[in-house]
Amino acid sequence: MAMISPSRSAEPLEIGADPSVRRRQRVGLLGQAGLFLSLVIALIALIVLLLDVGSRIGGMVVYGFRIDPLTVVPSISLEELSQEELLQLAKDNIPPERLAELPEELGANLEDLSVDDLLNVIYAEVPNVDVLTARPLEALSDQELIEILSQNLTAQRYEALNAAQPFEARSREDLIELIEQEVLLESVIKTWPLFPSLFNRAAIEEEIRANYPGAEYGFRWWLTPEFIVGDLTTRPETSGLRPAIIGSVLMIVITILFAVPVGIATGVYLEEFAGKSRFSALVQTNIYNLSGVPSIIYGMLGVAIFVRALSDFTSGAAFGVPDPPPNGRTIISGALTMGLLILPLVIINTQEAIRAVPQGLRDGSLALGATKWQTVWHHILPVAFPSILTGIILGISRALGETAPLIVVGAAAFVTTDPSGLFSTFTVLPMQIYTWAKLPADTFRNISAAAIVVLLVVVLSFNLTAIILRNRLRKSL
């Protein structure tokens, strides 16, 4: 680094006399700007990610029917029409040139045909007889509406709806709404992102009126209370998250019950009991290596050990659980796998926490005649606990967001019932996000984004708690 070159002149050096100094300072400023920029880019990436998710939790939508109304609404029966009406119908709907050819082909004028022959001609010649004779839902009587429901719904669903409120007691609008939702499977056929929908609604409405004449449209939030507590279904318009949320909570509770005691015990052993033995060095190296093993490998361990080898226990068959699942793809297998995954995290944090406890505390306790365990239990763990808790919280948030091992262990992609215990098949929040994000339809991405918001709120608040807790502790030490 030739920073100053005094040999250039014999005069005493003035600060800034070397022309390279100015240049080097400029480079320094540019470099600083560049470094700052890369930090900004990282933060912008975070913001774009959040906006990308946020833009899908609500927006303008156009509704359409999955099932053609013509196939369920009883049409006018042609047989009930009189000869004049049929004649009129034929004349109105058969193209004129065809109408001119017909008498020759039939060997008689339309007017002279019998009702039966006329019907045959109409069925043969009029395109879309269905459309012609269809009636809008609004034109039907209440009785006919109820009839449609009873014919098209499963008996179970029909009874459930009837039990909620008897069909006879429901209003017309309510019945029509029910048919649209349950029978015609009213669904979203096009969606718009949140921000244009909020700020440029008029333009979108115009576009909808141009491209989808007569269709129902409106603003729709995908992240709603009903979404969070609702059942999982195969339709994005009606699906909820409840089984996945319950699955996540149950799994995390078991994970904590397993990983926290084992993790703290290992940390305590390594720091307080093991000394510098060969065994403790082995355990220590092993823990560092485990913390670098990809999570999907833990999944493979889980599927081979918990799901297959121990299937009698993890399916609950060994405990006499009635009607056990055929293999161990259950909550307990997922939770144990997750427990092993976060174990290194808990252990390493426990060790650091214990190492930070002042030596005087141990000496004092031991000098008063306490045993090693009494010292640990009454003096070291209480002091180290807040710091250990930070590690536990980070572990929980890791386990909540981890998906890959559960795919392998076999969280089911589609579960309609809430998990009922340790031995039920299950799904979890991130698994549901993955399943929905894989599907190409926009509406599935909408509910995937809504589920992401739920997951992020939980995970990030856990992480934030841990970070704040840790910073407080650092200050107080």
Add this chain to the structure above:
Amino acid sequence: MATFSASLSQSRARGSLKKKQRPGESLIRASLVASALVSILTTIGIVVVLFVEAFNFFAAPEVSLLEFFTDTVWAPEAGRVGILPLVTATLITSVIAIVIALPLGLSAAIFLSEYASPRARAYLKPILELLAGIPTVVYGFFAVTFMTPLLKSIFGQDTVEFYNMASAGLVMGIMIIPIVASMSEDALSAVPRALREGSYGLGATKLETSFKVVLPAAVSGIAASVIVGISRAFGETMIVALAAGAGPNFTFNPFQAAETMTGHIARISSGDLSFDSLDYTSIFSIGIVLFFMTLTLNIISRWIVQRYREVY
């Protein structure tokens, strides 16, 4: 105090000062050792499971070890089991990721450690840590819904396939930035202040000090952070499962779809995979390769830290 002297005189009366046997204490110690064994058993479990199932895979008549490492087609149901397409896809996505994450992460680390005021640092570091806490499935969603359409609009709808390695690699790079930044920042902060003062004293600018004095002094920690980053990229599953591809493909074009090792394992295992099938044992043969790739990297990174650490 009274009880203490009482018990002291008691043991004196018995004439023995030998350490008292405490069965409870021994029991506790035993259970602590048992807990420590859980982590050892986990490692043994991983290695045994991977080896046993991979052995079952290679014992199948249609599989040969030579073909496994040389064939360029992975289609177990058709009797072709070359792991190369999966490995190249993993390498390509990881290289893209590290090309993004290394400069951005390192620059962010230098800024945080050398330039940012303590106040700014107190806010910026937690944000980076928060970024690191976002579940990877969310990054996967981001790759499919944002990065892929973005790449398509920049490079052309036909050039960029719906699934492509570039999108997965770029987003993986964003995911790894906080890891590289956080570990490098720790390494840079550990460089003693005297080194910087000496450099300033000789007339160096702050940038020169950062790059020519502090950075070389912290290079082992930074190298370790990069290796950990690569290892994370090898093992990352959700981003590549969602964005990189839905089938093995031997290609070097990052805009094409190709499944990585982890992505393939995830796709094959979703749903009710039969335990008797070749598919089931095949994922363990991939798993064992992945396990040793990441293990080697982790061991190298720890070795670098220990071997080249400048102790001040």
